[in-house]
Amino acid sequence: MSDTADSMNHCTYTDAGGCWAKLRRTCREQRGSACRNTCDCEVTGVLSLVGHSADVAAVLSALLEQSVIAARLARLLGKASLSAEDRARICTLAALHDLGKISQGFQHAPFDRKYPQRGHIMPLVSLLKNGRDERDRKSAIQLRRLVTEGGLGSLSALLGAGDQWEPFLATLAHHGDLPAPQPALALLWQATATHDPIAASRGLIEAIRLWFPAAFDGAGIDWTPRFGHAFAGLLTLADWLGSDTTIFPMAGDGGAPDGTERYVWAKEKASELLARRLLAPETGRAACASFTWEIEPLTGFAAASAAQAAVLALPSAPAEGRTCLIEDETGSGKTEAALIHFLRLFDEGAVDGLYFALPTRAAAVQIHQRIVKLLKKLLRDAAPAVILAVPGYLDRASDAAAPLPGEAPLWPEEQEDAQWAAARPKRYLAACVAVGTIDQPLMGALRVRHAQLRSGAMLRLLLVVDEVHATDIYMTTILRHLLDQHRSAGGHALLMSATLGAFTRQSLLERRGRVSVADHQAAIETPYPAVWTDNAGFFANFAKPPEHEPKSVRVTLNTVWDDPATVATFAAEAGRMGARVLVIRNTVGDVVATQLALEALEPGLSLAVHGRGGPVLAPHHARFAPEDRRLLDGALEAVLGAHCERRGGSVTITSQTAEQSLDIDADLLITDLCPADVLLQRIGRLHRKRDRVPIAGFEEARVILLAPTEDVFAACFNADGQMGRGQAPLALGLVYPDLLGVVATRRAIAASPDLVIPRDNRRLVEAASHPESLQSLAEELGGAWVKHWWHILGTNAAQEGQAGIACLEWDKEIAAAIDLGEHIRVRLGLDDRLVSLPPATIGPFGHEISSLTVPGRWLSGVSAKEEPVSTPDEAGGLSIRFGDRLFVYDRLGLRRA
Numbered sequence: 100m101s102d103t104a105d106s107m108n109h110c111t112y113t114d115a116g117g118c119w120a121k122l123r124r125t126c127r128e129q130r131g132s133a134c135r136n137t138c139d140c141e142v143t144g145v146l147s148l149v150g151h152s153a154d155v156a157a158v159l160s161a162l163l164e165q166s167v168i169a170a171r172l173a174r175l176l177g178k179a180s181l182s183a184e185d186r187a188r189i190c191t192l193a194a195l196h197d198l199g200k201i202s203q204g205f206q207h208a209p210f211d212r213k214y215p216q217r218g219h220i221m222p223l224v225s226l227l228k229n230g231r232d233e234r235d236r237k238s239a240i241q242l243r244r245l246v247t248e249g250g251l252g253s254l255s256a257l258l259g260a261g262d263q264w265e266p267f268l269a270t271l272a273h274h275g276d277l278p279a280p281q282p283a284l285a286l287l288w289q290a291t292a293t294h295d296p297i298a299a300s301r302g303l304i305e306a307i308r309l310w311f312p313a314a315f316d317g318a319g320i321d322w323t324p325r326f327g328h329a330f331a332g333l334l335t336l337a338d339w340l341g342s343d344t345t346i347f348p349m350a351g352d353g354g355a356p357d358g359t360e361r362y363v364w365a366k367e368k369a370s371e372l373l374a375r376r377l378l379a380p381e382t383g384r385a386a387c388a389s390f391t392w393e394i395e396p397l398t399g400f401a402a403a404s405a406a407q408a409a410v411l412a413l414p415s416a417p418a419e420g421r422t423c424l425i426e427d428e429t430g431s432g433k434t435e436a437a438l439i440h441f442l443r444l445f446d447e448g449a450v451d452g453l454y455f456a457l458p459t460r461a462a463a464v465q466i467h468q469r470i471v472k473l474l475k476k477l478l479r480d481a482a483p484a485v486i487l488a489v490p491g492y493l494d495r496a497s498d499a500a501a502p503l504p505g506e507a508p509l510w511p512e513e514q515e516d517a518q519w520a521a522a523r524p525k526r527y528l529a530a531c532v533a534v535g536t537i538d539q540p541l542m543g544a545l546r547v548r549h550a551q552l553r554s555g556a557m558l559r560l561l562l563v564v565d566e567v568h569a570t571d572i573y574m575t576t577i578l579r580h581l582l583d584q585h586r587s588a589g590g591h592a593l594l595m596s597a598t599l600g601a602f603t604r605q606s607l608l609e610r611r612g613r614v615s616v617a618d619h620q621a622a623i624e625t626p627y628p629a630v631w632t633d634n635a636g637f638f639a640n641f642a643k644p645p646e647h648e649p650k651s652v653r654v655t656l657n658t659v660w661d662d663p664a665t666v667a668t669f670a671a672e673a674g675r676m677g678a679r680v681l682v683i684r685n686t687v688g689d690v691v692a693t694q695l696a697l698e699a700l701e702p703g704l705s706l707a708v709h710g711r712g713g714p715v716l717a718p719h720h721a722r723f724a725p726e727d728r729r730l731l732d733g734a735l736e737a738v739l740g741a742h743c744e745r746r747g748g749s750v751t752i753t754s755q756t757a758e759q760s761l762d763i764d765a766d767l768l769i770t771d772l773c774p775a776d777v778l779l780q781r782i783g784r785l786h787r788k789r790d791r792v793p794i795a796g797f798e799e800a801r802v803i804l805l806a807p808t809e810d811v812f813a814a815c816f817n818a819d820g821q822m823g824r825g826q827a828p829l830a831l832g833l834v835y836p837d838l839l840g841v842v843a844t845r846r847a848i849a850a851s852p853d854l855v856i857p858r859d860n861r862r863l864v865e866a867a868s869h870p871e872s873l874q875s876l877a878e879e880l881g882g883a884w885v886k887h888w889w890h891i892l893g894t895n896a897a898q899e900g901q902a903g904i905a906c907l908e909w910d911k912e913i914a915a916a917i918d919l920g921e922h923i924r925v926r927l928g929l930d931d932r933l934v935s936l937p938p939a940t941i942g943p944f945g946h947e948i949s950s951l952t953v954p955g956r957w958l959s960g961v962s963a964k965e966e967p968v969s970t971p972d973e974a975g976g977l978s979i980r981f982g983d984r985l986f987v988y989d990r991l992g993l994r995r996a
């Protein structure tokens with residue numbers, strides 16, 4: 100390349116020998132990000148294509164040295180292990196990931212704007228997909244030249260793919276997706292006086308032959324589409340790691356070679372980097388060698404809970420992987436059982452880490468702190484960093500979560516490597532140990548950008564999914580699809596639930612093509628508590644230890660569901676007697692109405708957030724800024740935490756945010772009617788600890804169930820057995836669309852209001868979820884209920900189909916344009932709009948907030964380009980306007996004005 104400014108359109112670049120892959124440019128006019136190559140820019144750093152290829156290949160080679168990753172890829176190739184030749188071929192593909200940078204469009208992009216298609220992926224995809232069409236004679240000639248003169252023909256043999264390039268396209272998906280091909284442009288591959296793409300390709304492949312000579316011997320990789328998806332994800336991870344110029348500097352910046360000799364240097368750097376970023380977790384694994392695998396040193400308790408004893412009794416990890424399911428009541432020690440299961444697998448070398456998935460952010464924050472403490476206790480100095488995988492939060496040097504402004508990490512310098520995976524959500528699954536929401540792993544199964552990065556990185560980990568239940572067909576279908584790939588690679592998963600129906604249990608545990616469900620009576624009689632495995636079926640029915648005697652619960656039906664003042668009166672009366680009262684309403688509107696009614700009666704009992712300006716009364720629900728949600732979560736735990744100090748009576752008004760995975764303990768529960776599995780989750784927050792100090796008048800666990808009568812539901816049906824939006828009481832029919840399951844729950848409680856937990860769990864859940872039970876109830880009720888039953892069957896089938904369309908097709912090669920973007924959601928209905936707020940915006944609790952999420956249905960018809968306008972009000976809240984829509988954000992959360 101010439102080094103004259105005239106030929107390079109105001110930029111200067113001195114040829115470093117061959118193609119460049121990375122440049123650092125300095126704007127001489129110091130315009131910073133405003134510079135668009137229209138001024139005089141100077142290239143001050145260069146990394147050649149050969150050098151960058153060596154870096155990424157070295158990182159992937161170091162990843163393959165981790166036995167778990169190698170074992171997972173081998174299984175996806177149908178092999179017991181990877182041979183030396185397999186590893187060399189995989190690394191060769193990694194070294195070729197940026198082959199498209201040889202094109203004229205990329206090489207001249209900073210210097211000469213006349214070339215179209217300046218990216219490095221789409222031009223090569225287009226050539227490989229369309230250059231075989233002999234009708235495009237010029238492109239076909241360039242593809243033949245690339246194969247014969249440029250050395251790409253050897254790649255064909257490497258893949259064992261003939262002239263079919265689909266497997267190689269997985270290599271080109273390392274930016275998170277594969278662009279759709281466009282008409283191939285022959286001029287991008289033709290030589291000029293300054294650059295010859297074909298010669299550059301030949302030079303790169305000759306360098307790769309020096310690094311991986313074994314790759315070009317034999318019959319090539321016996322490629323499978325499932326392997327392609329996993330490889331694409333791991334290659335993306337390797338590219339991100341290998342592109343860090345603080346570790347792999349440009350030529351001259353750190354004394355590193357830049358050429359064919361760079362690989363040996365890069366391999367040493369890569370091994371060091373993986374150790375620092377905990378992708379090579381041998382230090383933590385070595386610490387497990389001293390464990391006695393007895394319950395007291397593992398947990399500090401004298402005796403194991405039933406679930407903990409069961410996981411300790413599981414046989415060693417099988418080569419084909421294993422999915423386990425623990426079914427036991429809430430508060431029974433399942434979290435500790437999951438950690439014991441992880442440590443055993445970790446010690447055996449069956450997994451390299453853990454992702455603990457929770458249904459809500461609040462639960463993730465709380466469980467994160469518990470996992471940090473347990474691992475520090477057990478592994479001491481060898482304990483890996485435990486990242487909090489929740490967007491909008493981060494884990495500082497302390498155990499507490501803190502808001503994350505933008506994407507800038509806030510850890511001390513010595514922790515930055517260990518916390519590398521926490522900086523961006525797409526990296527969460529690349530952590531050694533992470534605790535977060537279920538959304539992150541589920542996105543690894545969907546047709547969204549960087550899905551393969553998530554699911555590919557997760558293959559190393561034990562995936563723990565807490566609070567699995569049956570009411571969300573859409574999410575369950577995605578989870579089943581994610582587990583399909585994870586199990587195919589020999590991965591490990593642990594599912595936990597207090598409330599799983601037989602149908603969902605079997606669908607999650609059975610391997611592909613083998614789903615069978617017991618009849619209703621047999622489902623009720625299935626042992627509970629229990630541990631299951633997918634390769635051996637039923638494993639253990641365990642007895643409860645003496646300290647976990649059954650919990651008796653008295654449920655009282657009450658029809659004041661539409662009277663917030665009366666609900667608040669019930670709660671305030673109990674609070675005045677010293678009880679900690681938890682109120683769970685199905686809708687945010689009812690939460691706010693009940694909160695205001697409580698404040699009118701007894702404001703001193705309400706949940707209070709201690710902001711910078713003093714205590715601020717507030718309910719607990721999801722429509723708060725992430726920073727304010729963290730404050731609310733802390734306030735909730737301070738009042739209801741199972742181990743927190745009692746400070747008199749209190750009343751906490753919440754939505755579903757308090758029903759799952761939280762270690763909170765109430766004296767009285769007041770809750771809206773909901774399906775049986777959800778109701779049992781809510782009851783799990785009541786008298787959670789058996790050894791709790793009783794409060795006078797609340798020695799017995801009591802629930803006030805706010806429940807409309809059956810005729811209220813029946814009156815809401817239209818002629819087709821459907822319930823219109825806004826017609827259903829308590830959002831039943833909308834939030835919980837299966838009204839038969841809701842009515843079945845109400846009937847079961849009315850018939851037997853004195854529950855014994857866990858004895859009655861199966862009876863309640865199967866009554867409200869088993870197809871036989873629901874069909875029988877529909878036929879008994881007759882009329883519109885039968886139509887509603889058929890409508891629910893159709894809705895469930897549609898949700899399964901919608902999830903299936905949204906999921907990646909593991910048995911097909913990576914397709915172009917996989918990202919369906921706006922049309923795909925992890926949870927149905929999440930078409931919400933994330934609103935970024937101006938810097939230094941202060942929220943109602945006196946702290947800076949960065950963003951708010953507005954429900955999509957509130958913005959129907961508002962252009963996605965419409966920018967919000969926020970204005971502080973005198974009461975310490977905000978007014979937010981989207982065009983003609985006005986919203987209020989204050990201590991009660993976000994709502995329509």
